[in-house]
Amino acid sequence: MSKRLIESMADLDEDIVLEEVKALKNQGVSALQIIESLQEGMSIVGKRFEEKEYFLSELIMSAEVFNEASQLIGGMKEAGESKNGVFVLGTIYDDIHDIGKNIVTTIMSSNGFEVIDLGVDVPTGKFIEAIKQYKPKVVGISCLLTTCFDNVKACIQAIEDAGLRNDTKILVGGGPVDDAAGKYMRADIVAKNAQNTVDYCKKFVEV
Ligand code: B12
Numbered sequence: 282m283s284k285r286l287i288e289s290m291a292d293l294d295e296d297i298v299l300e301e302v303k304a305l306k307n308q309g310v311s312a313l314q315i316i317e318s319l320q321e322g323m324s325i326v327g328k329r330f331e332e333k334e335y336f337l338s339e340l341i342m343s344a345e346v347f348n349e350a351s352q353l354i355g356g357m358k359e360a361g362e363s364k365n366g367v368f369v370l371g372t373i374y375d376d377i378h379d380i381g382k383n384i385v386t387t388i389m390s391s392n393g394f395e396v397i398d399l400g401v402d403v404p405t406g407k408f409i410e411a412i413k414q415y416k417p418k419v420v421g422i423s424c425l426l427t428t429c430f431d432n433v434k435a436c437i438q439a440i441e442d443a444g445l446r447n448d449t450k451i452l453v454g455g456g457p458v459d460d461a462a463g464k465y466m467r468a469d470i471v472a473k474n475a476q477n478t479v480d481y482c483k484k485f486v487e488v
Contacts, residue, residue, distance in 0.1 A: 283301060285297070286315070286319065287321045287325070290319050290322020290346065291325035291329070293343060295349065303353060313475065315354050316351070317474065320474070365482070366417065366486055367396075368396050368397070369396075369412065369420045370386065370396065370422070370423065371399030371403035371408065372423040372425075373432045374405070374432050375429050375432055376423070376425055376429045376432075377402055381425070381455055381456070382421075385472075389478065397417070405440075408436055418449065418482075418485050419481075419485050421452045421453070422454075423453075424457075425456050427457050427462075430458075434466040
């Protein structure tokens with residue numbers, strides 16, 4: 282990881298962030314490794330927000346800097362040939378965070394999955410409709426707010442009650458979702474980053 286990139290992202294120093302992303306790219310560092318450092322910087326932004334050193338305006342600013350940096354990174358190929366089946370994903374209702382979900386979308390597309398992105402603040406009914414329509418092997422639910430853990434749990438329960446869980450694995454992800462939260466929500470797997478997501482999904486597709 283790049284200490285300079287982590288720190289400049291945490292300090293919201295856009296010029297240095299962009300300069301460092303360019304430098305890392307020129308050194309041949311992979312898009313996913315650059316994103317890892319940016320994600321680490323975002324965690325520090327989150328901590329400063331919790332500690333009231335940063336406020337909502339800084340959170341908004343962090344999203345802008347991250348998006349600028351992602352555009353520079355490029356290299357995360359857009360949709361390739363979809364040979365691995367369908368992956369449905371969305372951010373759970375009451376949650377509008379979408380940076381991580383969008384990265385997962387791009388990486389999954391470039392790894393041969395047809396991604397149906399339902400967007401943010403997605404109600405349970407929309408997940409259920411999409412599962413009926415697209416019959417995905419894997420469904421992904423993004424959740425960045427601990428206050429939304431119960432929404433994810435309820436959504437997964439509703440998918441199961443609708444008889445749609447037998448052929449579908451459910452992956453959850455997003456900063457605060459750890460293994461204990463995944464167990465509470467009764468998800469099949471918790472994915473910590475986009476590469477994990479690809480690895481798990483490929484395994485599910487193979488079985
Ligand atoms: C940027 C940001 C925002 C931006 C979001 C902009 C956007 N377009 O997404 C804005 C300003 C809108 C925002 C708003 C709020 N936020 Co906010 N936000 C963040 C911040 C700083 C970074 C999130 C981020 O983008 N990280 C970078 C990405 C790349 O990482 P990621 O999302 O974790 O994704 C990776 C993995 O988790 C995984 N992944 C993610 N999703 C999925 C899904 C699947 C299916 C899979 C498999 C994998 C996967 O892969 C990704 C790539 O590796 C976090 C801090 C943090 N630690 O996360 C707080 C944070 C999530 N926010 C927080 C809060 C409190 C809020 C607000 C309530 C603030 C307020 N008072 O209004 C609102 C809520 C709005 C709402 N209803 O959703 C808290 C949540 C605390 C908690 N206990 O729940 C955090 C943790 C900050 C903190 N420490 O206090 N926020």
